[in-house]
Amino acid sequence: MSNPYRRRTVAGVQDHFANLRREVFTELGNPEEWRARAAQIRTHTIANLDAYLEQFTDNVTRHGGHVHFAADAADANAYITRLAREKRARTIVKSKSMVTEEIGLNHALEHAGAEVIETDLGEFILQLDHDKPSHIVGPALHKSKAEIAEIFSRHAGHPIAVDTDELAAYARKYLRDKFFAADMGITGCNFGVAESGSVVIVSNEGNARMTSSLPKVHVVVMGMERLVPSFADLDILLTLLPKVASGQRTISYVTAIHGPKQAPDLDGPEELHIVIVDNGRSNMLGTEYQQALNCIRCGNCSNVCPVYRHAGGHAYGGVYNGPIGAIITPLMEGIEKWKDLPYASSLCGACTDACPVKIPLHEYLVALRRDISEAGIDSWGERMAAHLFGWGASHPGAFSMGQSILKTGLTATKVGPLGGWKSEREFPSSAGQTFREWWHKEGEREGERER
Structure with a gap:
């Protein structure tokens, strides 16, 4: 503020x-027809989540992948850190993932001795500055170009100009070396397709494809609700997602992963592990908040x-x-x-x-x-305030008196509960009369006209 x-x-x-x-x-x-269809797909999927999770898991396993159901953050982190130790993964690249942020995965892996590098440009900026995301889609939208130049200069050990091309070039060179050196890649999952066991990842930078295809081990961390029944359903959601998220007609990269590398494949990981995270999501199932x-x-x-x-x-x-x-x-x-x-x-x-x-x-x-x-x-204060307001709102005389007091005193005060709020904002000036005062005056005028 x-x-x-x-x-x-x-x-x-x-x-x-x-x-x-x-x-x-x-x-x-x-657009309303598209929204209605998308809502229908998601509502149906969540209502039948157990069946679709089972179908998704069976298909992932059939294609050679491994699935682990994590009850909470500790369970997910324990599985992934144990896997990193078994594979001797010292350098780990990671594409943008809110669920890994949710479970604190970076901290767990770093505590286990691994180097974790965020490869999404926004997340990379935040990681270097020890900051947190400000937006689900644009995590670093609160950073100015000058701030980013300062962050990159500090990381590089030499000045980098406040220039978009130079800043992007620095990130590209640094991250590209990390991609080729990585022992493990970790991604999120935009959607899992139950009918095929596919993991679908969307991005605008291509970093997700580098993360998922270059290291020998690919770990997908997905919330348990991120499923769609079929590719036909996925088509509806992928049509809407970029339009509502950032006003794009389409996403730059849509990657569908059907398992680890097979014999004829030229690239891809040797192992695919999918960690399906609950971490409180099941609290909503069967409730009004589902x-x-x-x-x-x-x-x-x-x-x-x-x-x-x-x-x-x-x-x-x-x-x-x-x-x-x-x-x-x-x-x-x-x-x-x-x-x-x-x-x-x-x-x-x-x-x-x-x-x-x-x-x-x-x-x-x-x-x-x-x-x-x-x-x-x-709190006691909140309950008392609500009680007093309820009493005042049910007594016309008290309500009118309260309005008069607020009309004259609210804009002047900079102390009390509104002090902090007003320190960062200009309070709108009073209209001079309340709606009730205006209403009574208009009523009197209407009565005079009728007479």
């Missing part, structure tokens, strides 16, 4: 993506959210930011720990309207607020 550049950049990115989306969505003909698992991680809810626009991704505290993060983080890790997140919303409904798979995001945020209240884990 105190960084003017970042505030301008996040807002600018939202506006830029919105303009691009409007243009490409007109080419779909009827549809939250429909998410395809497009980040579009953040792109339209007025709270994200002003606060940025880091303010959410967890790995997943924006409206979807404010929902799944408490559901996966417990509302006691993350009880503030469901309140990080204006409930304007823009996120629900923007979601390509029709998750009722703002309705879930309201429901989580209800759960927090019923669980009694909100």
Whole structure:
């Protein structure tokens, strides 16, 4: 909030993506029909997740891959670090993956003595700067070109100009050497296709293909909900994903992996290991929140959210930011720990309207607020404030008096609960009269006209 550049950049990115989306969505003909079909696919898949997980696993194994079901982050990290030790993997390259960020995989592997290199340009920048992602799709969108030049110069040990081509050239050269030296490659998974056991990865830089094909061992880390029944269903979701995520007509690279390298293949890993992660996702199955698992991680809810626009991704505290993060983080890790997140919303409904798979995001945020209240884990101050507001709102005289006090005093104060909020914002000036005052005056005028 105190960084003017970042505030301008996040807002600018939202506006830029919105303009691009409007243009490409007109080419779909009827976007609502596409959204309805995508929602139908995801809802059906999650409702039958056990069957599709079994089908996916059988097909992966049939093609020579290995599948491990990880109950939580510790289980996933233990399996992958044990595999790295067995394969004597000292250098590990990694493509962009939110689920590996979620389970803290880098830290676990580094603790085991391995060097882990992020190969997505945005993630590479953040790794060098010991920073965290600010957006599901654009993790380093909060960094200026000058900041990136400073980060790269510090890493290189010599100055690198604030020039896009030079910055990209430095990252390309450094990472290319790491690709060829890597003993293990780790990727996420955008979608797993149950009918074939295929892992589908999308990227714009080609780093995912280098990560998945050059090292001898490829490890895929995927959330248990990342499945689609068939390639026909995948076609619908891949048509929508780039359009809603970044306003692109299509993704630069779509890679479908059907197992480790076979005898006639010229490239590819010798071993493929797929780690399917629960880590709290099953908490949502069979509940009113099950549809939250429909998410395809497009980040579009953040792109339209007025709270994200002003606060940025880091303010959410967890790995997943924006409206979807404010929902799944408490559901996966417990509302006691993350009880503030469901309140990080204006409930304007823009996120629900923007979601390509029709998750009722703002309705879930309201429901989580209800759960927090019923669980009694909100603070005494919050309960008292709600009680006083409820009493005041039910007594017209008290309500009018409160409005008068707020009208004159709210814009002046810079202390108390609103002090921090106002330190970074200009509070809008008072309209001079409340709606109720205006209504009564208009009523009097209407009565005079009728007389």
